[in-house]
Amino acid sequence: MHDSPETTRRERGADDSTPDFLSLADLASVRVGGRVLAASDDFFAPKANLLKPGPAIFVPGKYTSRGKWMDGWESRRKRTPGHDWCTVQLGMRGVIRGVDVDTSFFTGNFPSHCSIEARDGRAEWTMILEQVELRGDSHNYFGLTDGRPWTHLRLNIVPDGGVARLRVHGDVVVDWKRVARGGKTVDLAAIWNGGLVLAVSDMHYGAKDNMLMPGRAKNMGDGWETKRRRGPGHDWAIVRLGTPGTITRIEIDTNHFKGNYPDRASIEGCLAPGASLGALAVAAWSDVLPQAKLRPHHRRLFARELVHRGPVSHLRLNIFPDGGVSRLRVHGTPAR
Structure with a gap:
């Protein structure tokens, strides 16, 4: 049998x-x-x-x-x-x-x-x-x-x-009138709210979608992690927000990544609702978060550091040079 x-x-x-x-x-x-x-x-x-x-x-x-x-x-x-x-x-x-x-x-x-x-x-x-x-x-x-x-x-x-x-x-399918009633701040990138990781440079050790899952990571395998980079460049992930919105705060969480967290990270954004990956490759991206140092096994919050708050529909998370990120949170309000 x-x-x-x-x-x-x-x-x-x-x-x-x-x-x-x-x-x-x-x-x-x-x-x-x-x-x-x-x-x-x-x-x-x-x-x-x-x-x-x-x-x-x-x-x-x-x-x-x-x-x-x-x-x-x-x-x-x-x-x-x-x-x-x-x-x-x-x-x-x-x-x-x-x-x-x-x-x-x-x-x-x-x-x-x-x-x-x-x-x-x-x-x-x-x-x-x-x-x-x-x-x-x-x-x-x-x-x-x-x-x-x-x-x-x-x-x-x-x-x-x-x-x-x-x-x-x-x-x-999200009822944004209910979820963000009265201008409430929500996680625009959360998978529950329709956020999606469209593409990454590499995900050798950890799946890209882990970054947008509910709660904090249970272990190192519950995050996005790239292989060790042996040449020039850096790793990246493109995230489509659940709806275009204006950002008020960003969280980059390296929970459980202790000897393999990225040294630095930056974030760019663009407003191109419904764009394909090909269209995003030639879109006009603006700095949202300039390069910032990260710490191991730590949830870092960025608010005052943000230089462009949107509205944006997509974000590109850049990590230098490689490593693991357990969660990415993008708090903001849906664009009207």
């Missing part, structure tokens, strides 16, 4: 392509409040595994009292008509651009097909992905074109089996 995963992966030629929607936020991530609400059955492996951070793993020879331990959601073999399902509450309401139904390490026990329904609040369920075929031990990527925002998903698997992870990539 459980073939050698690596052998099966090589024989079948798993899809390693990376569609554009993978660069968008995971609306269902537990890191932003996503959670599994219910499942028709999770006899072999608990439904909560579906949204776990990080890739699934396989442990040869590990069994539970119910069978082989699997790092995902797995239902028992269905002996009656119908199919299994799992409902998910998104951590962030948004427009779904694509999903990854990841069957990693499920080789002889993956569902043959799946479909996905969605709803916004308490509205009726709407089919957003008609029944499609799945491949085992693979990332199954499906782009979606429905432009409406959603708060919940229901993953239907036909007829039964196991799914390692469900990733739901899309654009966060």
Whole structure:
């Protein structure tokens, strides 16, 4: 039932392509409040595994009292008509651009097909992905074109089996009148508010999106970290704010980075809503924060040092020469 995963992966030629929607936020991530609400059955492996951070793993020879331990959601073999399902509450309401139904390490026990329904609040369920075929031990990527925002998903698997992870990539929809009511200062770069790291020079050790996650970093792996630079130049990250705004304060947090923090940092900004990376390359960037010294394992706040407050839609964080930043906060007010 459980073939050698690596052998099966090589024989079948798993899809390693990376569609554009993978660069968008995971609306269902537990890191932003996503959670599994219910499942028709999770006899072999608990439904909560579906949204776990990080890739699934396989442990040869590990069994539970119910069978082989699997790092995902797995239902028992269905002996009656119908199919299994799992409902998910998104951590962030948004427009779904694509999903990854990841069957990693499920080789002889993956569902043959799946479909996905969605709803916004308490509205009726709407089919957003008609029944499609799945491949085992693979990332199954499906782009979606429905432009409406959603708060919940229901993953239907036909007829039964196991799914390692469900990733739901899309654009966060923010009610700015509510979030920034009365001119309230908010974190314009927070992932909850639609902030997104569009590109970085390097992310050898730590993912770029970590910088905009809620809370302070749990450890060094929960930040953005580049490899050691052996030549001239410096590393950088381009951040799209959730909405154009005027900046009042910036935080650069090197929490947990003690022997590998950047020596200095600077920030530039531009006003180019909706611009592509190509357009941003030739945009008119202005200094927001001149080069400033950073400290290890420390949250540094900048307010009086800011020389240009906006409005801006994008920021470019420059770190000299390399290193790690756990969080970037950009406090300000949305532009009117």
